[in-house]
Amino acid sequence: MDGLSVIVRPISGPEELGLFTRLEYVLDDELADDLAAGRRRPGWMWVALRGDRVLARAAWWSRGGDTPLYLDVFDIADDAPDPDRLDVAEQLLRTATAAVLPAGAEPPEYNRFLPPGWRQDTATRQAVEDRMAVLGRTGAQLFVERLRLEWRPGTAVPAGSGRLAFRPVRDTGEITAMMAAVLDGTLDAHSRADLATMTPREAAAAHFDGELAGYSSPREWWQVATLPGGDPVGFVLPARNDYNAIIAYVAVLPAHRGRGYIDDLLAEGTRVLAAQDVPRIRASTDLGNTPMARAFARAGYVDFERTVTMTWS
Structure with missing residues (x-):
């Protein structure tokens, strides 16, 4: 001293x-x-x-x-x-x-x-x-540990299966409705915490307004996956935040889970961003969300970092 x-x-x-x-x-x-x-x-x-x-x-x-x-x-x-x-x-x-x-x-x-x-x-x-x-x-208490994932140029852009068609998200109402729907059975810790105090629609709106609405990248990049008849299967939201190109959100609707469609969605989102000649694409998922982590690995994303989150609630 x-x-x-x-x-x-x-x-x-x-x-x-x-x-x-x-x-x-x-x-x-x-x-x-x-x-x-x-x-x-x-x-x-x-x-x-x-x-x-x-x-x-x-x-x-x-x-x-x-x-x-x-x-x-x-x-x-x-x-x-x-x-x-x-x-x-x-x-x-x-x-x-x-x-x-x-x-x-x-x-x-x-x-x-x-x-x-x-x-x-x-x-x-x-x-x-x-x-x-x-x-x-x-x-403060430990809330969650998350994987930080990265796709790098030189990695093959994952190929879709051809089973799905893709179209841009129509409007805010469509994407928030789909965001609310995919909260059914979610493994994401933040989403589960939101659902403890909000309805799915309220949680989706809060997520959209608090994060997604602030991205300046084109919303034409946001894609809805559909079956040949036009029925939505899920969505992927490629974007840019203040630092990197990111997969901001990717999810399969509950009725269509378990059929491997997540691979098609990640392939499409990665393709959209890779076409912008970005130096990297970032994404993240909870350490405990093993199915999503495996999907990112299949798409060529590497686990390069972790995030530990603590909260006072």
Whole structure:
């Protein structure tokens, strides 16, 4: 201990990104653009300092609104000799949360990207457990772990079976109705949580308004799969978010599950995005959603990362 007191504060602006990134994470290269685009704000990016050493940091992200949607940066210095470093990280988190969020508001979920084999690496696992322990002190609990998947150029574009035809989604009403229908029997943890407090139609509308409506990529990319007679089988929503080309949503309607149509849908969505000459296509699914994970693997997507999510609800 060097006798210096801990100072917890937000960064003053982009000029302090060098200070903020003394602790490292995979999102660091995006921070400057996020600040410029309004997805982050200096007042949402906090550090705990002892002298000139950064002991911990935290940052929130939004799609450009006034309220953060995720806590997605939370780091604790692993080379700090201080025996109170977890206490310092807790102080940072509590102080920053009180300043960033409206009084009494439930904190938005915490997301952390991790290597696929994070449990097998002793140092990585300890760092994860330290962060989760501090978050747990503030009331957070593990919600879900997700696979992050990626299709890369040079990988064969999966071929459809030819059993289905594809047409663009007609309008918002059609896609939200189909989104509501596919929630029957869903294995997705976020969807199941939504259904605990909302009807399927309410959950679908909230998902659409909160995410899909904000994508600037052409909606002509969104495709409905149909049988030869025109009956819908499912849908796939290829899109671009602020960072990557993505498979934003893919699902088979309950009456048509178990026939391998998911492979046709993923093939079509991948084909649409690959035709845009993108450097990669990203997707994700819950670790426990084994059927969807296997479908992505068959389509040539690799499991390159994980997301651990904790919530305060």
